[in-house]
Amino acid sequence: MNSKVKVTERYPRINLLRFVSYHLNNAFPIAADSFFVRIHIQAKKNHIFEARGLSKVYKMGEVEVVALKDVDFDLFPGEMMVLLGASGSGKSTLLNILGGLDTPTSGSVMYEQTMLSEANESELTQYRRKHVGFVFQFYNLIPSLTARENVALVTEISDNPMTPEEALGLVGLSDRMDHFPAQLSGGEQQRVAIARAVAKKPHVLLCDEPTGALDVETGKIVLKALDRVNREVGTAIAIITHNAAIAAMGDRVVQMSSGRIVENTINTERMSLDKIVW
């Protein structure tokens, strides 16, 4: 069952409620739906990200490319959100701004209590170092470091991290810890990247096409690793993809097109990855 409820307002959620609603939903689908929606409406605030009127314009030579147009966007604690859109729809730009890798041309981005859109470069560096994890399409591992060392690279500069062993265990790579990237398959490399991103216990994980370079089966293993991190650690996750099939695994699906958010849908139920095909 995969019922969708169109949402016109922004809905804050807390992890426990989502957890309860998820199980209620399994037991009493219709009742749970209505309960879930009500809870959303009642519980305001408590954002991870709150972006308002976000625009981004790139100058490419003499041509101006508008990547984002007046976007309002929210991400809530513990949420698994899928950001869907064709290439050029502005989803990567949005993710880069949320991750402190880029700054908006206009508009504001609030991370918890911090105004990201006004932060300077060293504040953004500190923000990336402490609060946010990234997973990219091409893994971006350091080739000269083993899996364990790639994770340690981050834990060494974090305040209260997991051990590299814990993080790699979470993605099922306990037995490949001393391998170099060149000795790992694509899926394994991506899972190392996930372990590296979650090891610092970030509040949010931003994933840009994490399965883009992988075959279906490997892709699923990687997504399962993300799903597990979300459920067990409670990290909020935003996954960018152009693969609509993946949308079913999220709590919420945001659809982008031509630099705007065109649809914001709540999945009443997160589909098990075993059932998803593409």
Place this chain on the structure above:
Amino acid sequence: MFSIAAVTATAIMTVLTMRGTYESLYSARESYYQTSRFPDVWASLERAPESVKRQLQQIEGVSAVDTRITFASTLDLENRTSPAIGRFYSASPPDEMLGALHLRSGRWVKDSDRDKVIVSEKFALANQFANGDTLRAIINGRLRHLEIIATAISPEHSYAVPQGSLFPDDEQYGVLWMSPKAMGAAYNMEGAFNEVALTISSRVDIRFVQSEIDRILKPYGGLGSYTRKTQMSNLFLESELNSNKQTGTIIPGIFLAVVAFLLNIVLRRLISTQRQEIAVLKAFGYTNMDVGLFYLKFALSAVMAGALVGMVSGVWLGGLMIDVYRDYFDFPDLTYHLSPSLLVFAVTVSAIAAVVGALGGVRGAIRLPPAEAMRPQSPARFTKGLLEHFSFFKRLPSAARMVVRNIERRPLKTIFSALGVAFSVAILVIGLFLFDGMDYMMDLQFNVAQREDLTVAFNRPLPERIRYDLGRIEGVNRIEFNRMVPVRITKGALKREMAITGRKVGDELNRIVHSDGTIIPLPLHGLVVSQILADQLHIKRGDLVQVEILEGERRNESVPIVGIVDDFLGMNAYMHIESLNDLVRGPRLVTGANLSVMGDNQDEVAKTLSTIPMVASVSSPRRGFELFEKQMSEGLMVGMFFLIGFSSIISVAVIYNGARISLSERGRELASLRVLGFSKKEVSVLLFSEQAVITLCSIPIGWYIGKVLAGRPFPRWPLKAIDSPM
């Protein structure tokens, strides 16, 4: 590519400057020697009648003979506090003279000219003499007023160095020519000569001619003939030419090796970033040859651009160098002259360096199959390196491990980068070592070995009674006499003409000093010789050598070698003066003295000394030291400028390229680190750590290479000890 061009430019500049000046000096010298009929052999003797000239002319292979009278005299110059030394020669008629004078002004001396002289141009310039001026000379004990009628340069005195000195001293040393008649009258040498110069035909064995000359001159106090190899002026010129030739070969060699290395890494990198373009070209049907040639041309154009800059600056610098040489060597037509063959050579070697350097990268581009080239390069392979077996590695943070593994992964690149930097360190070490070494040597020579204030040479061997004449001069503190006796030392088939210096035990002013600074006490019996002589004659301590005295009874005796001293200057043999007197037989005589002077009376004492008829010359070692310091401080600045320039160009090129390549190879990796929250500073540290580690490792290697290269024996000037021992 800029750094590659810069390194090439330096290489080519050095080739054109050093080899260019070498060729210019060489050809100027050759043409000067040829037009002036520069002699092949010289011989000094006590006195022989002119009739002996015929005998010499009859030696097989001798083509011309020029007999001369020559003496050293004190010149009493106005405005000079200390006396100058003049080396007087009789001027044979211009068409007979070997090593002919080249008049710069004035006229030739006539037979009837009694008190007229031609003076060496540099001496005239340094003392602002003009033709018509008069100078005072003490000739054979009598004061004479000599009128300057001409200035000239002589190929035998291109590099005019006073006896026992190392540097030209144009203010206080001049060469003067008088008519043979005037010279004969002044020195009681009418119808006789005491020096002869000869040219020989190239077909004859010079050693045969020398032995004939020695045989003929033996009864006339012959001191042994010598060739161009040991003729002072030619010797200095030769060593300068050789050093230019060497510098013009070694330095560009190092630089071109660096060029090849840099091209190799830059091109490999370029090709790996342009994989896709190569693939597209190949897919469109460009052949491997086309692609390979493209990159080869790319390399060649960078190198040729550098070579062009190097040529222009080399020609400019070569011109400047020749200007400097003009101050040292008297050549009539010394100009910087660039031979086409040198240009071709420069272009060829840079092209070879470009091709050798580019080959590795170009081969990679040729081998790349189009389909594979379209795919992005797979992640670099890393394995655990040697250092990881050590426990310290486990304690390193991940960032440091990245540095170590990156260095270990490409051992050849690391080694060559380190070698590049090491060579630039070595260039500095060699240069600084030479400066330091010279300083040390001079300090030892003038502060430990030659501590006298004044060195006096007598115009003939005198009894030690002269002590009373010298001791009477006010200000003289201490007098130590010595005796120099011309000898021929023979060991087996090897022989060498030189002088034995006789001294007393306990002499304090002039001592025998080993290169490490230890003072060697003079033994009562036997000979102490310089290491350089020991090497030439294959002598070791305890050997017996034949010593033939080249004066008086010309006795020949065997003498034991009791010590070998590694001294810096010249080729010396020392003996206790009493033993030397015994060896020579005859009366106990002295030929010179070392004096210490109280307070700052040195100039006055020197002036008084020069008026004593028996005194041939008075000189001050300190003046030699000052000349040296002056010369060094001028040369030092220029030398340092070039050394620092050369070594910076290499290190900057190697390190800059290394960092650029790392940045380009690892751009993605470094960007990932920024995403992970590493600050710009942390990422820069990571990028530069690799270069820093390589540089730090290469510095001690550079020290070592520098030490090995500089560790050759000090450049010694094998001063011919008997340069007319009058």
